[in-house]
Amino acid sequence: MMLNRLSWCCGTGLRSFAKDVRFGVEARSLLLQGVNTMTNAVAATLGPKGRNVLIEQLLISPRITKDGSTVANSVQLRDRRQDMGVQLLRQATNNTNNLVGDGTTTATILARGIACQGMHAIRQGQINVQLLREGILQGSDVVCEALGKMSQSVETIGQVEAVAKVALNGDERLAEMIGDTIMELGECGVVLVKESSGPLDEVRFSQGATLPSGYCSPMFANKSRRSKVEFGNCLLLLTLAKIDQLEQILPVLELAKLKEKPLLIIAKDFSSDLIKILALNHLHGRVQVCIVKAPSFGEEQRLEMQDLALAMGAHLLEGASCLRELKEEDLGEVGSVVVTAKETHLMQPVGVNEDQLQSRIDYLRELVGEALTEEEQDRLNIRLGRLQGYLATIYLGGNSELEATERKDRFNDAMHSVRVAISDGVVPGGGTAFLRCIQALDELPPAEVMEYQVGREIVKDALRLPCYTIAKNAGVDPNEVLQKVLAGTGSFGYDAAKGEYGDLMECGIVDPTNVMRAAISDAAGIASLLATTEALITKQPIKPKIAKNQVTQDLAKLVGM
Known part of the structure; x- marks a missing residue:
């Protein structure tokens, strides 16, 4: 139906403004088409035998991934009405991912199931849609409570590696790497993930604070063979000033000479004349000194220097x-300093x-949780690692750039899953935990309000979908798998990687419990709105107007206009 169309003619010009308005079944049907498209793309990645998704990237090579969050954020439909369904569903999945770092695919599948069943119920007859929404939300609350009771704590590195292996779709090598890193750093350690320039994976641990800035001149090196500076029990001067003249730092040089200790100066910048004077001073053995330019620029430089x-x-x-x-108490003292180029x-x-250090660490952890981009998160994690004094950098390789990027996506998801599992415990995987929650819904007394009961049934039907999808992606009969797992109890379920049934906790x-709870809670919220x-x-x-010359026409085709 076309409404709110205003047309008027003035002279020879004609203008029109219009919006497309759809109601009822037609509106929900259009939204559902978008939801189905996005869910089909995301669901293909679920489970140990999930499929890859190839994503076009403008002007660069396509990206291949099994990361549900990446796939969800890449789906965009030409039809605006269908794309609104995609956007609403993406909101739920992003909320799950931002909250617990994983569970995007599960939340998407659950949301589609709840939305489909809810729309079907509304089509069947007279029903109070607001009460139906409340019933769906109540059902999800019961599931969250049941998951909490089912949860078991993570106490060994073997359990950590098990969580990582599931998130990594069965990659044992990367799972062991995560286990070793957690064992070395502890559960609150800072881990940076980067792509390696070669095919091999590597972990590098660094203690203390590391700055991406070296000495201003190789003449400061006191270890000639290795071209580096090594100081012990070193005084440290930190400033955001540009030091142009020797007189500006003469007091601190005299203090270092008096105490017979080496001196490291980290400043915003140094004049070339000052660098020469200090290098000659160092060579003549008057005062052991080294100067380093502060990392970064502008406000980011100020924040990093405050951290340091x-x-x-x-x-x-x-x-x-x-x-x-300057006073003596303004200087820091460091037991060991190593400066390279x-x-x-x-x-x-x-x-x-x-106390001040811990307060700053807690503040940065909050900022990491609120970071909107991967670059911002990495930058904050680097600062956090300097404050904590311990950092692990993991370099992931691959036979191609596409493979390295895909492995990095999975590794990041696995690290998030491990942290959530350590803090909140784990439940049986493979969709089994959701199937066991069906009993909790069945044991509830019948609802006095009909819509509440319908809402519970909708949630109960949706809980079957994760296990069903995993089995389907594994190439087996999903209905048969569902029947067998539902007939079992506890952590009995289907191991899609091996094609066997057994105790999933033992396998x-x-x-992670919190990932599953966030998935069902966010899915119920957004699906009931849909x-x-x-x-x-x-x-x-x-339709945009495109100039007739060949260059602009070619560019328009390139970006899909």
């Missing part, structure tokens, strides 16, 4: 005036204020 000051027990001197009034390593700081096939939608309003698509 807290981690090293020093005061950050903001400007040149602070240098003139590209990096600076600071270890064993002395006199750190632990190490588990899912099912109870009555009107759909979209803008009419406007």
Whole structure:
């Protein structure tokens, strides 16, 4: 139905403004078409035998992935009405991913199931849609409670590796790497994941604080063979000022000479004349000194230097005036310093204020949880690693760039799953945990309100879908698998990787409890909104005008216009 169309003619010009408005069954049907398209793409990745999805990227090579979140964020439909269904579903999956770092595919499958059943119930006859929504949400609350009772704590590295292996679709090598990293760093350790330049995987652990800046001149090196600077019991000066003249740092040089200790200066910048003077001073053996430019630029540089000051027990001197009034307590002291042409390593700081340091660490952890992009998250994790004094960098290789990117996606998901599992426990995997929650819904007393009972039944039917999808992706009869698993009890389920039935907890096939709870909760919330939608309003698509010259026409074709 076309409404709100306004047309008027003035002289020779004609203007029209229009929006497309659809109601009832037609509106919900259009939304559901978009939901089905997105869910079919995402569901293909579920389980140990899930399929790959190839995603086009403008001007660069396509991306291949089995990461449900990446697939969900890549789906965009030309029909705006169908795309609204995609956007609403993506909202639920992104919420799950942001909250617990995994569970995107499961949440998508559950949301589609609940939305389909809800729309079907509304079509059958007179029903109060708001009460139906409340019934669906009540059913999801019961499932969350049942999952909590079913949960078992993670206490061994073997269990950590089991969680990682499931999230990695059965990759034992990467699962062992995650287990070793957690054992080395602890559950709160900072892990950075990067793509390797070769086919091999590698883990590098670094203690203390590492800066991506080296010495300003190789003349400062006191280990000539290795071209590096090594200091022990070193004084540390941190400033955001640009140091142009020797007089600005003369007090701190005299203090270092008096205490007979080496000195490391990290500043915003240094003049070329000052670099030469300090290098000659170092060569003549008057004062052991090395100078390093502060990392980053602008506000990010200020924040990183503030972090470093807290981690090293020093005061950050903001400007040149602070240098003139420098006191001994403004300096930090570091047990070991290693400076190369590209990096600076600071270890064993002395006199750190632990309360202030912990407060800063907690603040950065909150920022990491709120980060919107992978780049922002990596930047915050690097800062967090410096503050904590321990960091692991994992380089993932592959036979091609596509393979390395795909493995990185899976590894990030697995790390999130492991952290959630350690904090909240695990439940049987393979969709079995959801199947066991059906009994909790069956044991509820009959609802006095008919819509509440219908809502419970809708949730109960949706709980079968994760196990069904995993079996379907594995190439076996999903109905037969469902029947056998439902006939069992406890953690008895289907191992899709081996094609066998057994105790999934003993086999190490588990899912983090909080991931499953977030998936069903977010799916119920967004799906009940989809099912109870009555009107759909979209803008009419406007075909852009493209110039007639060949260059612009070719560019338009390239971007799909």
